[in-house]
Amino acid sequence: MHMDALFNPRSIAVIGASKTPGKIGHAILTNIIKYGFRGRVYPVNPKYDEIEDLKCYPTVLDIPDEIDLAVIVIPAEQVPKAVGEAGAKGAKVAVVISSGFKEAGRADLEESLLEYARKYNIRVLGPNIFGICYTPRRLNATFGPQDVIPGSIALVSQSGALGIALMGWTIVEKVGLSALISLGNKADIDDADLLEWLRDDPNTSVIMIYLEGVKDGRRFMEEAKKTSAKKPVIVIKAGKTRRGMQAVASHTGSLAGMDSVYNAAFEQSGVLRAGNLEEAFDWARLFSTRKISKGENTIIITNGGGVGVLATDACEELGVKLLDPTEELKKEFMAYMPPFGSPRNPVDITGQATHVEFEGAIDVAIRKETIDNIIVLYCQTAVADPMKLAEVLIKANKSTDKPIVAAMIGGEKVSEAMDVLKKEGFPVYPTPERAVSSMAAMIKWSLRRRILEEKTG
CATH class of the missing domain: 3.40.50.720 (NAD(P)-binding Rossmann-like Domain)
Structure with a gap:
């Protein structure tokens, strides 16, 4: 109550x-x-x-x-x-x-x-603290920006100034929030209380926490574990270094604690730890689609060989499993590329591809049950209109429950197309590595969730 x-x-x-x-x-x-x-x-x-x-x-x-x-x-x-x-x-x-x-x-x-x-x-x-904002209720009791964009990401910040800055950043980056809560000294209400409430909030799909320290580690872990079974919890834990811990103590009076202890606690409770704010928001963009990965098999579709290689390296480093296409699947992809394209994974439809070829290859990936996750990479060319590709991606994303991410690299027109995608809630990134990192987080959380369901079911 x-x-x-x-x-x-x-x-x-x-x-x-x-x-x-x-x-x-x-x-x-x-x-x-x-x-x-x-x-x-x-x-x-x-x-x-x-x-x-x-x-x-x-x-x-x-x-x-x-x-x-x-x-x-x-x-x-x-x-x-x-x-x-x-x-x-x-x-x-x-x-x-x-x-x-x-x-x-x-x-x-x-x-x-x-x-x-x-x-x-x-x-x-x-x-x-700087206050609380809850967009479904049109509540903005903060001294931050007025025009917070409604969405499904809940952001909890122990730092007031950082929270206000992130309010402004989410508006510029077209990130929709369900809630933004400042915790400050946590004299009473803390992260665990908020996790308990937000996990049953139908307006929230993912919870992000900027954390300097916890009051009650056991309760935090219990609430985080219960919440992670329902929706992702992403933590940016500050105070990793000795000097960082000293800064935490002088900032909010919290005890930062050993970083290795926090890592173990997060792993046990199913919390995803982001290395920085950029990574946390990248992951949250994908989780805000409310999709769940049903497996690990991932396909990369690209019009540029170089970005395909970068994405492949990132997949290997982050443990994202790239599907080896069967001969039958290769033939289906080959229908959307010239003879010198590659139907392997990454599926390289080459620089000759227009939005039509992208649409065809993406449709193949959506229809195939052996493919669980889709990564689309686009390098700006004169033949592939980025705005038309944005329309293709929005349509494809709405037609499937498979997670889809995209990376788009180019100039002003690409930036405009990315803005359209962000407004539609599509997870799009400026580099292949960031797209892969987000997909890796999605796969990791979905796998943990399935394991937890099997244990409790």
Whole structure:
């Protein structure tokens, strides 16, 4: 019930709302309003009678209606009392934006906050965070960008500044989010709580976590394992090095822990560990299609021999199994290439190929039961229109439950075609290596999921 109020509140009080542009209290209130929140919004600040045409209340206790969620943007010293008042008013969750707690050497203030929370039975997200965004509810209670693109990727970040930056990046890269949650100091609500809720959220297909440390390792592993059996969990674990661990301690007050211990825990719980942010988002793009690989047999279709070789090397390095086509299958592919093409794997339909030959070869791969996964590589040529190929890929992706990824290399027209694909939710990448890496993650997670189903089924 408490976590439902975090993602699906009927009413929100913004404690510390401001009329002054540039203030966090102003940014959060306007984001909630302008993103189209479907519920009641109550600014709270004794300085004002109204903000943004909404009646403003001196305290949360003066609001005449029930409150589900309190967003708190006031000086740290005042936060514990405000949490207590929000709880007394009946709020289920307090989102504490304010900084100046454990991360600033004030562990006593954070403990005081928790005492009020326990007394009034209210959960706390934060402190030291940028807020929460849940697009299905049109909830953007953050001081980040307003125009977050709806989608099915949930992003959980322990770092506030990084989370805000990634909000902007997802808009530019046309990545759709179901949720974006800032955790900060994790005084109360932590990654495990969010995993428990998000795994049953029908609007979320994949969960990404930027992690510096965990509060309760055993519970995190339990929730991660349960969640990984239903949908992928991708973790970017910071603090791999000695200096990195020191930086984590000074950033959010978390204990980073030995990296090897985290690696073992992730492996046991089915979590996919990405090496960096780029890799994590690459994988999430493919997982957001909600497809599951049914096997390991993979085919590469390309109009360039060089990119085919690069992709082959990447497959070998990442353990992606390339199917050896039968003579019958080779003949089917040969119908879409000149005599000097190659029907082996990679299937090289050569630089003479138009979108028509790509479509024919992709259709063969879709129809063949021996092929589980499809990687399409395109190098820009004068004969193959990238926009027409984009149309082919979108159509093919909708026609099959097989995972399909593409890498497109070229100039401005290719960039425009990739934008169209991204808007349609098609997983497209600028290099063959990134396309292969994403497919490798899909195959790895799908295989783990099948093994887990067999053990529990």
